[in-house]
Amino acid sequence: xxxxxxxxxxxxxxxxxxxxxxxxxxxxxxxxxxxxxxxxxxxxxxxxxxxxxxxxxxxxxxxxxxxxxxxxxxxxxxxxxxxxxxxxxxxxxxxxxxxxxxxxxxxxxxxxxxxxxxxxxxxxxxxxxxxxxxxxxxxxxxxxxxxxxxxxxxxxxxxxxxxxxxxxxxxxxxxxxxxxxxxxxxxxxxxxxxxxxxx
Numbered sequence: 096x097x098x099x100x101x102x103x104x105x106x107x108x109x110x111x112x113x114x115x116x117x118x119x120x121x122x123x124x125x126x127x128x129x130x131x132x133x134x135x136x137x138x139x140x141x142x143x144x145x146x147x148x149x150x151x152x153x154x155x156x157x158x159x160x161x162x163x164x165x166x167x168x169x170x171x172x173x174x175x176x177x178x179x180x181x182x183x184x185x186x187x188x189x190x191x192x193x194x195x196x197x198x199x200x201x202x203x204x205x206x207x208x209x210x211x212x213x214x215x216x217x218x219x220x221x222x223x224x225x226x227x228x229x230x231x232x233x234x235x236x237x238x239x240x241x242x243x244x245x246x247x248x249x250x251x252x253x254x255x256x257x258x259x260x261x262x263x264x265x266x267x268x269x270x271x272x273x274x275x276x277x278x279x280x281x282x283x284x285x286x287x288x289x290x291x292x293x294x
Contacts, residue, residue: 097210098144102190105143105206106137106182108175108236109196110151110167120152121282122196131282133160134199142206143192147185149178169252175236175259176252183245192239198281201237202273207237209271218269219244222260225276232281233270235259240266 097103109122109132122132136146149165150157151172157164165185166179175195182191190213192206202208205223213221223237236259244266251262273279 097190097214099142099206099210100144102143102188103143103210103239104147104182104186104188104191104204104266106178106186106191106193107132107139107146107162107196108156108178108193110149110178110181111172111174118152122148123153123156124282126199126282130160131199132157132196135194135196135201136160136162136258137205138199138201139174139192139194139206142203145188147182148196149181163211168249170217173252174257176248176257176262178234179240179259180245180248180252183240183242183248186242189242190239191242195236195281197283198237200278200280202275202278205237205273206239208273211235212269212271213241215237216269217267219267220263221269221271222263223279224272225279226272226274227276231272232276233260233263233268234273235263237279238263250266 116213123130146162148157165181168181209221220240223234224231
């Protein structure tokens with residue numbers, strides 16, 4: 096039986112280039128008066144036992160959010176997988192949940208439902224999926240994985256692979272479907288940030 100407080104560390108992925116925002120640090124952009132990454136931290140906090148942030152710039156500003164901050168283990172911004180690997184290197188629980196810094200409205204029962212799927216199917220990684228029309232769409236940065244995947248992920252990233260969904264597909268994985276796709280809307284540009292400043 097998975098105990099969220101004892102068994103799960105949460106990781107906020109805030110280590111990207113922010114290229115679609117002109118290269119600025121996305122996690123530190125203000126949304127409803129607080130940094131995007133802080134919204135993600137506060138939403139994830141009740142769902143896990145411990146918290147970390149993956150960031151590659153402005154580390155002290157992230158540490159000011161009273162959380163451990165770890166940069167990528169590999170150079171040149173390898174994307175979400177680089178952040179996940181950094182998290183697994185420092186994860187001291189048997190499971191790690193990941194969410195991006197740019198989706199402030201992700202489900203409050205995200206980790207609970209991922210954990211239920213992982214346990215039910217005896218999988219190594221549970222990935223969130225949403226419905227769009229009649230199709231399922233992977234949300235691979237919203238996942239729960241066993242910390243024992245660290246070596247497999249290090250080898251995957253070391254081979255130059257960068258696709259989060261492909262890594263999950265190569266493991267014993269379970270899809271967990273969330274019906275409200277709008278909960279996973281992410282803010283990619285400054286224009287989108289401005290549009291969503293209002294509640």
